[in-house]
Amino acid sequence: MVKRSRIIAFLLILVLALSLMGTTTQNILKNLKLGLDLQGGFEVLYEVHPAKKGQIIDKEAMTATAQALDKRINVLGVNEPSIQIEGNNRIRVQLAGVTDQNQARKILSTEANLTFRDANDKLMMDGTDLVQGGAKQTFDESGNPSVSLKLKSANKFSKVTQQILNEAPNNFLVIWLDYKKGDSFKNEVTKKNPKYLSAPSVKEVFTQDSVSIVGKFTPKEAQDLASLLNAGALPVQLKEVYSTSVGAKFGQQALKDTVIAGLLGIIIIYLFMLVYYRFPGFIAVVSLSIYIYLILLIFHWMGAVLTLPGIAALILGVGMAVDANIITYERIKEEIKVGKSIKSAFQAGEKNAFTAILDSNLNTILTAAVLFYFGTSSVKGFATMLILSVVLSFLTAVYGSRALLGLWVHSKYLNKRQTWFGVKRSEIHKLEENVDTLDLPTKFDKIDFVKHRKTFFTISGTLLVLGLIVLIVFRLNLAIDFTSGTRVEVLSNKSVTTQQIKNSFEKLNLKTDDITLGGKNNDIGAARLKGVLSKDQIANLKTKFKQEYGSEPNVSTVSPTIGKELAKNAISALLIASVIIILYVTLRFELFMALAAIIAMLHDAFFMVAFFSITRLEVDLNFIAAVLTIVGYSIHDTIVTFDRMRENMYKKKRLKTFQDICDVVNVSIHQTLTRSLNTVLMVLITVLSLLIFGSPAIRNFSIALLVGLLVGVYSSIFIAASLWVVMKGKELKKKGVIRTVKEKKKYSDQPQV
Numbered sequence: 001m002v003k004r005s006r007i008i009a010f011l012l013i014l015v016l017a018l019s020l021m022g023t024t025t026q027n028i029l030k031n032l033k034l035g036l037d038l039q040g041g042f043e044v045l046y047e048v049h050p051a052k053k054g055q056i057i058d059k060e061a062m063t064a065t066a067q068a069l070d071k072r073i074n075v076l077g078v079n080e081p082s083i084q085i086e087g088n089n090r091i092r093v094q095l096a097g098v099t100d101q102n103q104a105r106k107i108l109s110t111e112a113n114l115t116f117r118d119a120n121d122k123l124m125m126d127g128t129d130l131v132q133g134g135a136k137q138t139f140d141e142s143g144n145p146s147v148s149l150k151l152k153s154a155n156k157f158s159k160v161t162q163q164i165l166n167e168a169p170n171n172f173l174v175i176w177l178d179y180k181k182g183d184s185f186k187n188e189v190t191k192k193n194p195k196y197l198s199a200p201s202v203k204e205v206f207t208q209d210s211v212s213i214v215g216k217f218t219p220k221e222a223q224d225l226a227s228l229l230n231a232g233a234l235p236v237q238l239k240e241v242y243s244t245s246v247g248a249k250f251g252q253q254a255l256k257d258t259v260i261a262g263l264l265g266i267i268i269i270y271l272f273m274l275v276y277y278r279f280p281g282f283i284a285v286v287s288l289s290i291y292i293y294l295i296l297l298i299f300h301w302m303g304a305v306l307t308l309p310g311i312a313a314l315i316l317g318v319g320m321a322v323d324a325n326i327i328t329y330e331r332i333k334e335e336i337k338v339g340k341s342i343k344s345a346f347q348a349g350e351k352n353a354f355t356a357i358l359d360s361n362l363n364t365i366l367t368a369a370v371l372f373y374f375g376t377s378s379v380k381g382f383a384t385m386l387i388l389s390v391v392l393s394f395l396t397a398v399y400g401s402r403a404l405l406g407l408w409v410h411s412k413y414l415n416k417r418q419t420w421f422g423v424k425r426s427e428i429h430k431l432e433e434n435v436d437t438l439d440l441p442t443k444f445d446k447i448d449f450v451k452h453r454k455t456f457f458t459i460s461g462t463l464l465v466l467g468l469i470v471l472i473v474f475r476l477n478l479a480i481d482f483t484s485g486t487r488v489e490v491l492s493n494k495s496v497t498t499q500q501i502k503n504s505f506e507k508l509n510l511k512t513d514d515i516t517l518g519g520k521n522n523d524i525g526a527a528r529l530k531g532v533l534s535k536d537q538i539a540n541l542k543t544k545f546k547q548e549y550g551s552e553p554n555v556s557t558v559s560p561t562i563g564k565e566l567a568k569n570a571i572s573a574l575l576i577a578s579v580i581i582i583l584y585v586t587l588r589f590e591l592f593m594a595l596a597a598i599i600a601m602l603h604d605a606f607f608m609v610a611f612f613s614i615t616r617l618e619v620d621l622n623f624i625a626a627v628l629t630i631v632g633y634s635i636h637d638t639i640v641t642f643d644r645m646r647e648n649m650y651k652k653k654r655l656k657t658f659q660d661i662c663d664v665v666n667v668s669i670h671q672t673l674t675r676s677l678n679t680v681l682m683v684l685i686t687v688l689s690l691l692i693f694g695s696p697a698i699r700n701f702s703i704a705l706l707v708g709l710l711v712g713v714y715s716s717i718f719i720a721a722s723l724w725v726v727m728k729g730k731e732l733k734k735k736g737v738i739r740t741v742k743e744k745k746k747y748s749d750q751p752q753v
Helices: 004-031 059-076 101-109 154-166 185-191 219-231 248-302 308-337 342-374 377-410 453-474 498-507 535-549 560-588 591-615 621-651 658-693 696-735 741-749
Strands: 041-049 082-086 090-096 114-117 123-126 136-139 145-150 174-177 196-198 210-214 237-246 485-491 514-518 524-529 554-558
Touching: 004 248, 004 377, 041 059, 041 101, 059 082, 059 090, 059 101, 090 101, 101 219, 101 237, 101 535, 123 154, 136 219, 145 219, 196 210, 237 248, 237 535, 237 560, 248 308, 248 377, 248 485, 248 658, 248 696, 308 342, 308 377, 308 621, 308 658, 308 696, 342 377, 342 560, 342 621, 377 621, 453 591, 453 696, 485 498, 485 535, 498 514, 498 524, 498 535, 535 554, 554 560, 560 591, 560 621, 591 621, 591 696, 621 658, 621 696, 658 696
Parallel strands: none
Antiparallel strands: 041 090, 041 237, 082 090, 114 123, 114 174, 136 145, 145 210, 174 196, 237 554, 485 524, 485 554, 514 524
């Protein structure tokens, strides 16, 4: 008898979930914080140095500097800026959505040390003599913009003006901003250096407590100067060691392209699940929709910043999230085929799939955690989203899907409806035939994967040697992330040529021979320049290029110090991730499986590196993120296969011959190949969608993932398991017999002499 109450409960949950998502999603999307790569803005990493001899850069000094920068950002009116102290002497500032990047950069880095000097550059007064908050933008008698200052002591100002009068005829009170040793009043006047503000002539002793700075200011320049002086001087010197800026038009285009790519990929996954898995596929679509909603909701609650790599991780996460559904549904189908009832098949399938899902997800989380620890801000955003995606996908795909499908199963409505699970009636065995799921025939039974292991070892070995030669000869086309320098990206309102962009740089006395074109109609140009441009050069370049091409270019700079650190961190991240995976797989499975898995994983990572070397694609931080993602994900299929191998070995008491070992591997691959191919296919769909329709900013990232996924599924099927066969075969020769898990347990239960 059908229990309609469970079906009604399912429908109520579905209606409630859809209603909640429908009424709140728009508000969540509207209030999500977008990173600077999606709305424009800039990021800069400052190295903090002493402002005077003997000054110590300690925690207190770093905090004071961060507070001073925060005051200056308030002047800019930027909503929710990010100021982070990193290490012992670095501060990272991110300003998303700032409209005038040149102004922001200038206000942040100007030390705002105001000094009053005589014509011989002798210090007479400084910023400590000003009343806090006493600077105002005013107008002089001629109606020109000026800045008025409130002084703490009228008496001191009187003495200063008296001294200046005594120095006639050079009775100038020279006002400087950020005066440095070696600067000269006479030289700076002719150079029109921005550090020199004005030099009014003193004709009488002033006894008032106010003074005006009169120069060739615009109203905005005068207001900015007043705001800077009110914010106070920086307690230290700041040196830019890394910066990146994104034009607003670039950000808007990247957001639009990536969202469209994501939607297309998700729609294709939904259609596949519905067609291939029928009713469980519908349950998967519901749980995936809830998963996406929860990701956005939690990001909104956290106040986290959504970046372009973060969106890519969300889209990639959908492909990964469906893996748990595929593994579970394939298991349920197997249980149905051996003649079990829908309820029994559902319970057994859920139970048997759990360990493989748990192990694969934990490995991805571990590698994402390593990526977060060693990554920069944008890479941290990717890692955060990836970790959140894996955790939520586990909860929704395992527990959410189980609960929703369980309502239908326990309602008994699905009894005798095996075809709703994608199982043909001709495939179902009678219960009295006593067929185990491990004995079920598959379409791959005729393929002997282990038999041809030497062929695949030879193929991989040859390609690895060729890849190594290519790497030695061509090396990697390293981005400025690892080599230092400057990268400029131009977005034009029409097609451009390399010569046109080259001419634009030459007009600014900047040389570059490395110019590439991209975009739909060659409307994007990218160039690398040797050396790090100064903030004044960047400001000039942005202004000129905006006039010529219609939008602000993206400009990124990396100092040699940061480049070396990033390269070191990338290598450390890969090594640490490898060690973690070895330890985890050893604890969960066995040492030989761990070694086989790690060799296959490094095999995949190397092929990605070799591919980028021969194609001359640029290797940047996003490439490292892609490699570590594949490191975590390529182990996924290997674990699914190893989990089935462990299950098949448990059936045997002992592995007596080498053929026993080969049989375990062949049978396990036969049984898991469909789910392995389907799970990789889902992620491939999202990656291809990002590659074809996504933003050019993550094009190389998508290519790296595509190559890694293809090589990963190859190594999982043809390399990892075969390596285990070779190692296990050597163990068999040494011991004569290998006890399986079942035999070991039985042996350990016996009384020992």
